[in-house]
Amino acid sequence: MELVAEQRGEMIVVSALGDRIDAAGAIQFKDRMRELTQTPSLRVILDMSRVAFLDSSGLGAVVAVMKALGPDRKLELSGLTATVQKVFRLTRMDSVFTIHDHLPDGLRQVG
Amino acid sequence: MDAKAVDFSSSTRLTIPGRQSAVRDGLRALLDTLLLQSLPADGRGTAEIVLAEALNNIVEHAYAHHDGEIEISLQLRQNELLCRISDTGLPMPGGQLPAGVLAPLGDFADLPEGGFGWHLIRSLSKDLRYRREGGRNLLSFRLDTQQSPA
Numbered sequence: 001m002e003l004v005a006e007q008r009g010e011m012i013v014v015s016a017l018g019d020r021i022d023a024a025g026a027i028q029f030k031d032r033m034r035e036l037t038q039t040p041s042l043r044v045i046l047d048m049s050r051v052a053f054l055d056s057s058g059l060g061a062v063v064a065v066m067k068a069l070g071p072d073r074k075l076e077l078s079g080l081t082a083t084v085q086k087v088f089r090l091t092r093m094d095s096v097f098t099i100h101d102h103l104p105d106g107l108r109q110v111g
Numbered sequence: 112m113d114a115k116a117v118d119f120s121s122s123t124r125l126t127i128p129g130r131q132s133a134v135r136d137g138l139r140a141l142l143d144t145l146l147l148q149s150l151p152a153d154g155r156g157t158a159e160i161v162l163a164e165a166l167n168n169i170v171e172h173a174y175a176h177h178d179g180e181i182e183i184s185l186q187l188r189q190n191e192l193l194c195r196i197s198d199t200g201l202p203m204p205g206g207q208l209p210a211g212v213l214a215p216l217g218d219f220a221d222l223p224e225g226g227f228g229w230h231l232i233r234s235l236s237k238d239l240r241y242r243r244e245g246g247r248n249l250l251s252f253r254l255d256t257q258q259s260p261a
Contacts, residue, residue, distance in 0.1 A: 020135070022135060022163065022167075023131055023134065023163075023167045023170075023171075024131045024132055024134065024135045053159055053163075055160070055163045055164060055167060055228075056164055056167070056225070056227035056228040056231060057167065057225075059227055060223075060224040060225045060227065061224075063222050063223070063224045064224050066222075067219070067220065067222060067224075071219045071220075082152065082153065082156055083156035083159060083160060086156060086157070086160065087160060087227075087231065090230070090231055090234045090235070091213060091227045091230065091231070092213065092216060095216070096216060096222060
């Protein structure tokens with residue numbers, strides 16, 4: 001799973017360039033997210049618009065990343081595709097994360 | 112690995128090694144079959160979620176201590192996909208499938224990072240059955256191909 005980060009003011013925008021966050025890539029995803037969010041920022045947004053599939057291990061990894069960022073620096077998600085949305089809804093994780101339909105204006109072309 | 116499914120428009124069969132990387136390739140091969148390509152996007156997404164969870168579970172638990180293969184057979188009957196998955200790994204603890212009850216969401220620091228798999232399988236499938244026969248685990252279920260129950 002290739003991830004690319006860009007700092008925009010108070011925000012780090014991480015774009016997931018791969019099409020799946022799954023059991024085979026969950027640990028790598030967590031490690032890479034940790035690296036990319038080392039720089040302090042108020043907000044971290046993960047753009048998932050290219051991620052077509054996420055399994056329960058991938059979901060666990062996203063939750064772990066949010067917990068690692070701490071309660072004052074929440075992980076926000078953007079651009080969930082249909083299958084990914086279904087996994088979040090069925091596990092009620094859609095009530096835990098701030099989820100945006102798409103990136104804020106001016107940030108669409110990151111990555 | 113080069114996973115290749117025996118592919119007909121109404122049924123398909125695939126055997127993969129019980130390894131994590133093979134699950135990813137196997138899912139890709141299944142999703143590319145005529146059978147799953149013929150389903151509406153929502154039904155295909157549901158199939159990918161449930162098959163992924165079932166296969167990952169076999170790799171992580173049934174084959175935790177030894178190697179083996181996983182056989183997947185899919186059959187389309189009207190608006191349902193019949194799925195059968197078998198392996199020669201360890202039996203389910205207690206001979207039963209996990210209940211798949213979600214942990215309470217609770218406080219931020221206690222948010223669950225796992226235990227979602229069987230909940231997803233149970234939420235999206237019907238007639239979920241498990242039995243142990245002749246040293247094999249046999250899992251079967253049906254999926255609604257038109258609209259997911261949840």
